[in-house]
Amino acid sequence: MSNQHIVLDVRDVPKKSKWLLFSLQHLFAMFGSTILVPFLTDLSTAVALVSSGLGTLAYLIVTRGQIPAYLGSSFAFITPITSAMAIGGVGGVMVGSFLAGIVYGILSLLITAFGTDWIVKVLPPIVVGPVIIVIGLGLAPTAIDMAMNVDGEYSGIHLSAALVTLLVTIIGSLLFRGFFGLIPILIGIITGYLYSLIISAITNVQVVNTSGVQAAWQQIISSNSVGEFFQAIFIAPEFVIPFVNYNPLEVINFSIVLLMVPVAVVTVAEHIGDQMVLSKVTGKNFIKQPGLHRSILGDGVATVIASVLGGPPNTTYGENIGVLAITRVFSVFVVGGAAVLAIFFGFIGIVTELIASIPTPVMGGVSILLFGIIASSGLRMLVDNEIDLGIKRNLVIASVILVIGIGGAYIDIPLGDVNVEITSMALSALVGLILNLVLPGKESGYGNGNMFATPDEE
Template identity: 50%
Template structure:
């Protein structure tokens, strides 16, 4: 059998292999499909944080092109806005504003680069000791459940801060239609239930009279995104709390990165840990995060939704992924689209968030189940309980200007407990 990472290897069991270029018309449709698949989640992150969604579209496209370049066009992965950093970015936006988020995004990218250099020198075995499933699973659960109260509050209280039944009704109806779309739609529509949920929720909100459509009418068709370019719009100072809050989360998203590579290995019949190598895949992800932060977007990460598209369509072409990245960049300059996204009411986003944040938490539980975690073992029980209560409870460690968010603190405590507690 041919070496699966040999340059001449071609997977004949798929419609288009990694380096196959589709016909122009097919190329357009296939890339558009990936764009729709990542669109809902990619713009939802900046909406929740308070960043212009058009910047997130551009930064995700740029980040994906950087990733494809660094990995030598060998891995068909799309990078979109990361959900793991939402709570940290929301906190930083309230305390220090966008420059702190940009510095945090740059820091996470640097962490990726450092780890990629370490892996190139000594391999990957140490990662399993630092981030085993008993730590990663609960931390991912914290990422989802730690945001639950924000979603609930946005679903209950209007812009005046008062409880509003209409808001609750819109949120629950949006949740209901999104669940129905997830459960019963098939084919291409089955790949975009979140996007369809947002669209349906928007029409529901219109019916309840809580949408202000005037900004969409007033917006121009072409508009330069409100980039927050570092060293141009502002001169960043050192935000130590941004670094200590976001840097530890990078180790959590690395586990997601590794998991996605494992799935792609199986789909494409290749070994990306060997070629182009995990050092390059992490370097590509890290540089993509740095580029995203530099232009004003949230940190980016590989998207499981787009991997699902690869699996269903059996189209693995990096040209299709690159086409989706170009579409995302172009779309970021459409002014009316940005205004339309910004006009989505809070309860619609909350209805979607009930699903997305819950899915994030459930995926953490799935990691524990799939690895047959034994909770009769005191070590596992203590690690999990400490991470969950500290992370979800919102315990923050502050010492002067030094701050650790609940998510970062729970991650570090989980890593520490796993390393020091005896197995018996």
């Protein structure tokens, strides 16, 4: 890839006149997806923004400012978070997230000691691809329920808001160009929000509740002093901090560990995929320099930071890699600027209330596309690695993973007074790993063996 097409290279500092605009593009690209995860899991959207910003800054430091990646809320953890919330509340979720982050650190040490070849043996495309499909399709019922139901009852008005949102997002993804082509998700949410306001006024059915936004705005305009004004604007997010809001030793149990920790294996596979794409987009080899061990460690540090603040686990974002590919602006300073803006937005009360007021069907409409894209990325992994499903071994492994994961199979293990549940996602990944290890003909599961190929090596 020729450097003459690069607008700003990885370590280039942008001009002040363009820095804010470049960073805003990254902020808008990640915004819709990052707030969707806390929206679905009853976590704080403000904390999610702050933790994604801090996590991204930590990632840039750990990778020595050599990888221009933005980190946001991970979709892979949505189902485990929901299940862990029912067992141990927010505190239990945070302890599980913390342990998942520690898994990243352990994998980083293993990669430092033994290189990367063993990862392909443990996580070949024939296992990782179907598991990623399970993540996307396993969330499909959630998206449909959000899009068309209110308290479990069908609502045509709410469904219309979801369909308008979905349609605009699809059109934007395919047809918008330039700056607007970078933010189709955000445009879809805004359009769905405006449609919900209009349809609520016409039908007298409350699709959107703006009372929180109105109260926050009223507090701002009624301020009688500069101090009151800043108090109305800047509101600290509802952080959930260990030993302050909960005792980790009291909420942790083996069920939460089995719910959260195995998902880290899947997200590591996604992380590796993102690093390969980033390497191809920028024309550099991030797997070798600064090294996969550093990028995985950075991801783990970001997740640990989120866990001690009350935010969802973080992961590198494909949406922002898309921004890099389109704009040719690879500067880590631009990505860092987006992280600072995310932290800033997390402390603005009226922004938090505005996010909280987004109607459920609007987020459901966006989710239909996003969750489908996750599933499709699993298919893409199989295609890119030239996995032959005509080979019975590959067909068996993929089929078993898909049915166990999407079908909702689980194992309930009684341990004394506690029942430990291995959920469908973790179980499907575990069964896939075992099948790959015991069935003959392992070479076919690796495909073209090109998982870590970079532009200069292909």
